[in-house]
Amino acid sequence: MRTGSEPATARSALRARLWLSVWGLVWAVFGTAVFALVGRPGWAVACGVLLLIVTVDLALIVRHIRQGPHYQPGRDVPPYQPPDDDGPGRPRMSRRDPSYSRPPRHRHP
Numbered sequence: 693m694r695t696g697s698e699p700a701t702a703r704s705a706l707r708a709r710l711w712l713s714v715w716g717l718v719w720a721v722f723g724t725a726v727f728a729l730v731g732r733p734g735w736a737v738a739c740g741v742l743l744l745i746v747t748v749d750l751a752l753i754v755r756h757i758r759q760g761p762h763y764q765p766g767r768d769v770p771p772y773q774p775p776d777d778d779g780p781g782r783p784r785m786s787r788r789d790p791s792y793s794r795p796p797r798h799r800h801p
Contacts, residue, residue, distance in 0.1 A: 706753055706757050707757075707758055709749075710750070710753050710754070712758065713746055713749050713750040713753055714750070716742075716746045717743070717746045717747065717750060717777050719773075720742045720743035720746050721743060722739075723735070723736075723742075724736050724739040724740050724743055727739055790792035792798050
């Protein structure tokens with residue numbers, strides 16, 4: 693059910709992002725070290741830049757996790773405000789309503 697407030701109440705999978713960032717951090721460190729030892733300075737710099745980006749992202753993720761339920765609500769917090777039954781909104785259309793029209797059917801060749 694959509695309420696229209698999804699962008700304001702959207703949640704991010706911060707724990708998944710944390711582990712993906714750790715995985716990227718490990719590979720960026722490995723790539724930087726290997727390319728530096730092999731003598732490929734261009735690739736070592738590219739992996740170093742990637743290492744810097746992943747480190748900043750990891751710091752932001754950890755900061756959001758530590759800020760608590762405002763950024764990562766628990767299972768007891770609903771993802772949106774329940775819609776009001778009497779509130780304004782789109783009128784419900786029934787098939788008996790003259791303004792109701794069926795969606796077009798897709799015809800396959």
